[in-house]
Amino acid sequence: MNLLLKSATVIDSKSEFHNETVDILIEKGIISKISKRIPNPKNYNEIRLDNLHVSQGWFDSSVSFGEPGFEERETISNGLKTAALSGFTSVAVNANTNPVVDTNANVAFMLSKANGSTTTLYPLGALTKGCEGEDLAELYDMSQAGAIAFYDYQKPISNPNLLKIALLYASNFDGLVCSFPQESKISGKGVMNEHITSTSIGLKGNPSLAEELQVARDLFLLEYTGGKLHIPTISTAKSVELIRAAKQKKLDVSCSVAIHNIMFTDDALTSFDTNYKVSPPLRTDSDAEALIEGLKDGTIDMITSDHNPIDVEHKKVEFDHAMYGSLGLESAFGALNTIFTLKKTIDLLTKGKTRFGIEASTISVGSDANLALFNPQGNYTFSESDITSTSKNSMYLNTTLKGRVYGTIANNSTALH
Structure with a gap:
């Protein structure tokens, strides 16, 4: 899996890039480069999302x-x-x-x-x-x-x-x-x-x-x-x-x-x-x-x-x-x-x-890409359309929540809305 995350704000207090907005290059499931701007000569799939933030x-x-x-x-x-x-x-x-x-x-x-x-x-x-x-x-x-x-x-x-x-x-x-x-x-x-x-x-x-x-x-x-x-x-x-x-x-x-x-x-x-x-x-x-x-x-x-x-x-x-x-x-x-x-x-x-006993990985070059992708801004009312579970028994229905999750990158694969 090869990906290029564009303009992602890192939220990871153990990472040297904490609170910085960077591009993150992922090759074969490993973070291979983190920089302010990374070119894409190999035409990898680019992920550009509104107000993208990433954490472990x-x-x-x-x-x-x-x-x-x-x-x-x-x-x-x-x-x-x-x-x-x-x-x-x-x-x-x-x-x-x-x-x-x-x-x-x-x-x-x-x-x-x-x-x-x-x-x-x-x-x-x-x-x-x-x-x-x-x-x-x-x-x-x-x-x-x-x-x-x-x-x-x-x-x-x-x-x-x-x-x-x-x-x-x-x-x-x-x-x-x-x-x-x-x-x-x-x-x-x-x-x-x-x-x-x-x-x-x-x-x-x-x-x-x-x-x-x-x-x-x-x-x-x-x-x-x-x-x-x-x-x-x-x-x-x-x-x-x-x-x-x-x-x-x-x-x-x-x-x-x-x-x-x-x-x-x-x-x-x-x-x-x-x-x-x-x-x-x-x-x-x-x-x-x-x-x-x-x-x-x-x-x-x-x-x-x-x-x-x-x-x-x-x-x-x-x-x-x-x-x-x-x-x-x-x-x-x-x-x-x-x-x-x-x-x-x-x-x-x-x-x-x-x-x-689970290993925690930081957002750094050489680490496995084990990331949550999200936008911390914006309020919305949680509804049944936000539920992907088979059952629908959520007490959060009709509750105002803040921020949206885009998905994850882990185990050399992606899951995005």
Whole structure:
């Protein structure tokens, strides 16, 4: 693949060309020249786009597709295409499939389905067999096959001894254990945040206490065992405080937050729109503010779209019975770009790779071309025409977002709108 990007503004704080507008020559998938103006005697394909900006390709630590077993929600092929068109060159894909990704053969299947894609798929192996929370899955075998971490997607590990053993065992091969922050006996049948809004509209509440108890328990276990723990998608102010304190103790813990938990609050559920039904639930304004502060000071290590396609049969039903989940890839950049500066937005979208053992490449001569292409300017209303996922369950519909993604260049291929 040979390309010439014309007049591209580089947003990459680790690159010597940061904030400069340059031409970038890509030959056979490698950046071969970066300069103010590059001639094109070999007549390579030129990419000229309005207000073109480029950064390192983005990473998402929690994406669900469906295949195998739930192809009606999303296939791996279209899911990776959606990720590529949304600026993501690497995605960690959850094990919530049928069968669950809990053996090295399942991991190999996921990787084989992703061959030849612009976006690289990194499998998350299940932490327990069948994601049932009873027995540990084949963690070491899956890591050898290519799993980058272990996570029973949105299913809490209720048995503390099981998590203790997982942390001890995985530390033998530097494995990263993920634990969903929810105490299920306290969350009960709650379908939204327990607060004034849940009381006023009559939906069962899931209190922030359910998350915070689990976070506190997991941090105590980590302090006892050592090892590496990742807490995905925290949603409360107290969780930020607990993790901040754990990091001050030098515990090897990381965490993420879903973009929708800083973009929306539980007030959105007064419409009973099931697209807003997510796990963990949307919380209060003060929670969202604390999460944003946690991202700014580095307590929260990364953001995720927590992209979770759900077919219409499981979303267009009574609120109590609807499945949890919203699309997030297509809207991720535009949502973050309304909240943070461009530099911080790109920083958040590229963080997290090293925690999951993924190499991060800078925009420099000799590096692989692993790029997100975007225009950070201009507001627009997100609509169904902006969705490339098979399912259409996005809580961002009719929301004003800022900036457009053109696509990606990675793995010696391009994916552009």
